[in-house]
Amino acid sequence: MTTDTLHPLAAEYLQRLRRAGRGLPPGRLRELIAEIEGHLSEAIDPSASDAQALTALDKLGEPEGIIAAETPDLDELPARRGTKEWAAVILLLLGGFILGFGWIAGLILLWNSRAWTIRDKWIGTLVIPGGLATSVLIGRILLGTPTKRLCHGILGGLEHCTTSAGQSIVAPVLGVALLALLVLAPIATSVYLTRRAA
Amino acid sequence: MAAKIREMAISQLRRGVLEFCVLALLRDGERYSYDLVRALGDADGLVTTEGTLYPLLGRLRREGVVDTTWRESPSGPPRRYYRLTPDGQAALGGFVIEWTRFRDSVDALLGNGVLR
Incomplete structure (x- = not known):
């Protein structure tokens, strides 16, 4: 320079x-x-x-x-939304459920495509790594294990059940808000990437 | 609202013809980028910001209507010289004919102030 x-x-x-x-x-x-x-x-x-x-x-x-x-x-650029771009968006969103490999495949497709700018690719990568699978995982940790309902057969004509609430590490309201954000973020990213490649 | 519509129409017209104005400037031989940009900038009402002409020059290169060569300048950084390719010459020739028809028709209609 x-x-x-x-x-x-x-x-x-x-x-x-x-x-x-x-x-x-x-x-x-x-x-x-x-x-x-x-x-x-x-x-x-x-x-x-x-x-x-x-x-x-x-x-x-x-x-x-x-x-x-x-x-x-x-x-x-020959950059319009094609099969590969659709596959990238879907795999980034849902591929994490396939043992995480799907998301990595999505990542490879994302970075190899010419449909997106570098900035778009970083957004696709970082919001949120693993896609919805990560959201579900973090959601489980935040809200604790789902409520367990145990039934011990029928006693005197009435079903006898005990309900034990899972342990939540955050206040339920906050946890639900965080979970909503975690679910919406990867979906918003998918919509964004789809529109950017249009 | 009317002013906004007019401004949009003029800006689209500019965008459409600028490319061919660049080609026309190269008709008599090669010129370097700054020289081209100055010539366009000096034409009244054709260019609002000189900087946006550089992306246009890039597009012309990618379209293959111009060819470029970098050469050392007597002062400052190297200069990029532009010249017409045969494709560019053909595009310019075609546009000149179309433009003359277009301009005459629009002039005739606007001149009367009556659109039928």
Whole structure:
């Protein structure tokens, strides 16, 4: 990088562009940065006044706007929602129930697909690793074992049952709220990934 | 509301024709990115922010209507030079004919102020 030959405000602009473009495929961002860096070094002399630099930057426009202009182009990639993308979304959500292997298969499909940006892929990976299977597992731990109902046959015409509540490590209301969140998060991620790949 | 609709229509028109304006600028030979962007930026009412032209140049490369070469610059970082490919030449030629028809029709209708 030759940012040392740039006007300080131009160098700062380039940093903002890099940050704004983190969701782009790395090759795309690199090309864009190279072009904009060339523009900045030609448009703004390193010794220019701040006012001159700001005028040139205004003409160039906001970094976020440039990234937004680059983003719809990603649709050109052979990236539409196909069988593999559907499989990835379904496996990420439910694959965890197949001894966890299903989720890993989903992860491989997710990262190999060109339908999603790096940011999408991280969301798909981290919310929530293991998908719904993890939610169920954590839910069990939070709420304790489900209520047991034991029946000891019929005594004097009445069924005799004892109910023993499972041990819950958190208050039931909080536990239910957490569980709802844990179930909704992977579902929301699936919806998000499906829409992003549309 | 009317202003918003007008602004959207103009912005879509710009987006549609800009690509061919770039190709037209390359008709007489190669130019580097900053030179292209300045030429477009200087045209009245064609470009609102120069920065958004760079993603457009990238799209033209991927569409194969332009070819590029990096060359050292006498000052600063290397420059990327653009030139038309045969595909680009054909696309430009076709667009010029279509555009002339389109422009004449729209002018004729707008000029009367009456749409029938």
